[in-house]
Amino acid sequence: MQHAPDSPDQLPPTPDYDAWPVETRLSTVEHQPHLVTLHWQDGRTSHYHSIWLRENAADDSTVNPATRERTLDLSRLGAWPTVEAARLDDTGALSVTFAPEQRTLRFHPGWLRAHDYSNTEHIDAPLVPVTVWTGDRHDAPHSLDAAGWLEREPEAPDAQALLESALTAVLSHGLVRLRNLPTEPGTLARIAERIGPLRSTNFGSLFDVRAKPDPDSNAYTSIALPPHVDLPTREYQPGLQLLHCLENSVAGGQAVMMDGFAVAEALRERDPYAFETLTRVKWCYANTARTSDYVWYAPMIRRDDSGRLSEVRIADFLRGPLMAPFDDVEPAYAALTTLQRMLHEPHFAMRFTYHPGDLVIFDNRRLLHARDAFAGDSGQRWLQGCYLERDEIRSRLRMLRRAERERRVASLVTGDTPTL
C-alpha cells in the first residue's frame, strides 16, 4: 500500500492499494502538450497521453483516498488536460504540471512502469496463459499435498504458496487436485472461502453428491453421467466448481475430466463449419424440476472479444427443445452429433478415482466432468460440492501477487533479498 501523504521527499501515492517496486529507475523525461515520454535506465522508452496521466493521478482531486475510487470527472476540467511542464523530482518520481488546472501532480515510477500501455502488446492477456490438454497425456489432475493446510493461517507464506500454485493450475489447465484434506462434512466451505465467497444456487451453498431417494438431479443417483458442465441453464453459469470427496468405497464411479477447450479446438480443426455453427446457434438449456424452472438459450461454444475460447455449454441431459431459425435446425444437429461423437473419443478424457480427502477445483465453464456408473449397494460414495465465480480466483491470485510485490518493496527498502 503506497497511499501515504504526498510529501516531496518520498515517492507519491498510487491510485490503488497495490505495491509497485521501483526495480528500474527513470533517467529522463520529455514532453509535448498531449504526451509525456519517459526514458528508463534499462533503455526502455514509454509514452503516456496527457489525458491518461491526468485521470490516473493519485491525489485527492482525482481519487477518494479512503476508497481509492475515482472522483475526478474529466468533463469538468474545462478543456483537454495538457502538459505544461514535466520533470523528474529528487525521489525519482515524475512530476507533471497540467493546464488548464495549473495543478502539479506526481506519479510513482513503479506504478508507471507496471502500467506502460505503450509497450504492452496484449492488454487483455489472461493472468495465467491457458494450456489446452488432452487426457491421454495425463493420468491424474495436477495434484498438491494439502495436509495441514487448513490448520495454518491463510496469511502464512507456505499456505499462500500452496494456494497460489492451486489457483495458477486452475487458470492454466482448468483443474487442480488438493490431497490429504480433512473429511469432515462442511470442510469444503472453509476451503472455498480461502478463495472467495460461494455462489449459492437452488441446490444450496454446499450440495451433497450421493445417491438419494427422490433425486432432483441425475447427479444424485448411481447412474453414469456423460461429460457436462453444471448449470448451463443459467444466464451466467458458475465459473468454478469444487468437489470434495468425503467417502468413496463403491465399485465403479470413476471420475472423468475433459478439457472442453481441447474438444472445441479439435472440432474447429476437423470441421470448421460445425464449429462456427455451435458458436452461433442458440440451444435451449432447461432444468425444469418440481420446484424450479430454469431455462436459458445460448450457443454451445463461446469466444471472447479477442477470439479466444471463453466458455462451453455442454450438458446433453439439460438441453430443452431447440427453438432455432428453421434453416439452422439440421446444421445445428449435424454439428451437435459431430461434437457428441468426439466426446466419446477416449484420448480427450482423464480418468481417476476420488480418495477421501481429495478435492478438485475446476473451471466449470471450460472443463467437462463425468462419472462412471457405480454399484449403489457396494459401499458409500459421498462428495460435497460448491460453486464460485472465476472472478474470485482471479482476485485471490492478484492479492497473492500483491503480497509478493509488498515483500519486494520491503526488500528494496531494507536491501534484503526477498523470499518469494
Ligand SMILES: [Fe+2]
Ligand atoms: Fe455435474
